[in-house]
Amino acid sequence: MRSPLILPVLLFSVMTVSVACQAQKKANTVKSKPLLQTIAANFEDGAKQYKALKATLPPDRFPKTFYPQTGKSETSGSGWWCSGFYPGTLLYLYEQTGDTVLYNEAERILGVLQKEQYNKTTHDLGFMMFCSFGNANRIQPKAAYNEILLNSAKSLCSRFNEKTGCIKSWDSKDPSDFLVIIDNMMNLELLFETTKATGDSSYYKIAVTHANTTLQNHFRADNSSYHVLNYDVNTGAVKQKKTAQGAADASAWARGQAWGLYGYTVCYRYTKDARYLQQAEKIARFILSHPNLPADKIPYWDFNAPEIPNALRDASAAAIMAAAFIELNQYTKGAAAREYLQVAETIIKHLSGPEYKAAAGTNGGFILKHGVGHKPAGTEVDVPLTYGDYYFIEACKRYKELSK
Numbered sequence: 001m002r003s004p005l006i007l008p009v010l011l012f013s014v015m016t017v018s019v020a021c022q023a024q025k026k027a028n029t030v031k032s033k034p035l036l037q038t039i040a041a042n043f044e045d046g047a048k049q050y051k052a053l054k055a056t057l058p059p060d061r062f063p064k065t066f067y068p069q070t071g072k073s074e075t076s077g078s079g080w081w082c083s084g085f086y087p088g089t090l091l092y093l094y095e096q097t098g099d100t101v102l103y104n105e106a107e108r109i110l111g112v113l114q115k116e117q118y119n120k121t122t123h124d125l126g127f128m129m130f131c132s133f134g135n136a137n138r139i140q141p142k143a144a145y146n147e148i149l150l151n152s153a154k155s156l157c158s159r160f161n162e163k164t165g166c167i168k169s170w171d172s173k174d175p176s177d178f179l180v181i182i183d184n185m186m187n188l189e190l191l192f193e194t195t196k197a198t199g200d201s202s203y204y205k206i207a208v209t210h211a212n213t214t215l216q217n218h219f220r221a222d223n224s225s226y227h228v229l230n231y232d233v234n235t236g237a238v239k240q241k242k243t244a245q246g247a248a249d250a251s252a253w254a255r256g257q258a259w260g261l262y263g264y265t266v267c268y269r270y271t272k273d274a275r276y277l278q279q280a281e282k283i284a285r286f287i288l289s290h291p292n293l294p295a296d297k298i299p300y301w302d303f304n305a306p307e308i309p310n311a312l313r314d315a316s317a318a319a320i321m322a323a324a325f326i327e328l329n330q331y332t333k334g335a336a337a338r339e340y341l342q343v344a345e346t347i348i349k350h351l352s353g354p355e356y357k358a359a360a361g362t363n364g365g366f367i368l369k370h371g372v373g374h375k376p377a378g379t380e381v382d383v384p385l386t387y388g389d390y391y392f393i394e395a396c397k398r399y400k401e402l403s404k
Contacts, residue, residue: 066364185263
């Protein structure tokens with residue numbers, strides 16, 4: 001016969017554990033009031049900048065960058081991999097400010113972008129279509145948005161190869177090549193969301209297959225990642241591990257490490273597979289323990305850039321890392337969780353300062369300065385970048401929305 005004392009004791013124990021867990025989580029998400037004030041200013045300043053950016057944008061073009069030395073802006077067509085970040089940032093800023101000018105501009109440019117749902121020549125449809133239409137559908141769901149996102153996922157899946165277990169990133173003149181870049185981890189969210197929206201598990205299966213293959217082949221013993229892997233399309237074997245935008249084949253290109261950190265955190269969100277959380281934490285540890293990570297946590301464009309300590313910083317990589325660390329904080333506990341949040345706070349604080357955040361009316365309407373696009377090619381070097389702005393505002397939004 002069960003003692004009448006057991007049930008109350010069990011209930012008390014459960015309640016104690018629950019309270020302790022809640023207290024632990026609260027300790028891991030204590031927010032800085034001064035930083036919240038800074039973030040509020042970032043939203044207001046960002047809205048002003050993007051309205052200025054809107055005023056100079058040709059009707060069917062997307063912002064790409066701005067060259068402060070010449071005062072000239074560069075734009076792109078809708079097929080450029082960054083085309084989704086402009087409407088995505090507009091929508092984030094609209095959410096925070098309620099400024100309908102931003103929402104209306106987002107809707108307008110989405111009309112220009114929507115044809116890319118059928119684009120099967122790129123792996124970047126997650127960036128292009130989910131950062132844009134995904135946010136639009138979250139804010140104001142529409143059947144048309146659902147259809148566009150579904151078609152975008154179908155187009156992305158057309159680049160999946162069973163033999164390699166990956167979604168192809170770049171096409172090659174050699175028909176036996178199958179090039180996959182670490183950036184491609186960022187496009188899997190579109191597939192996870194499509195399974196969630198439709199119940200069709202085929203998208204989910206392709207996403208986890210790609211994530212698993214990348215986990216197996218893309219990382220070094222120290223948990224840094226190569227930028228580009230070249231698989232043999234006929235056998236699935238890895239032919240080559242190299243870089244395109246990093247300092248060297250064996251170097252740790254900063255934005256590549258950020259893509260991996262963010263990508264595996266997202267994979268854990270949708271699958272709850274512990275391997276993905278472990279990988280995200282391993283990447284985090286590589287970044288945070290690296291001797292070349294500056295005290296302000298704004299990384300050099302490559303962790304192994306030969307010109308360190310005089311190497312350029314990459315504000316875009318820092319913004320991506322901040323957004324990822326805030327989410328990773330929610331899946332971890334203890335000292336690691338606190339460290340992820342503190343690092344995110346440090347990054348946001350420094351990106352919000354005059355060294356990285358543009359003064360009103362400057363920088364061609366972009367929010368952040370000092371992004372590094374493709375240093376080896378000499379393109380988009382030490383300039384504002386649309387994805388830098390997008391992930392900076394996302395990081396600010398995520399920090400503001402942390403549980404109290």
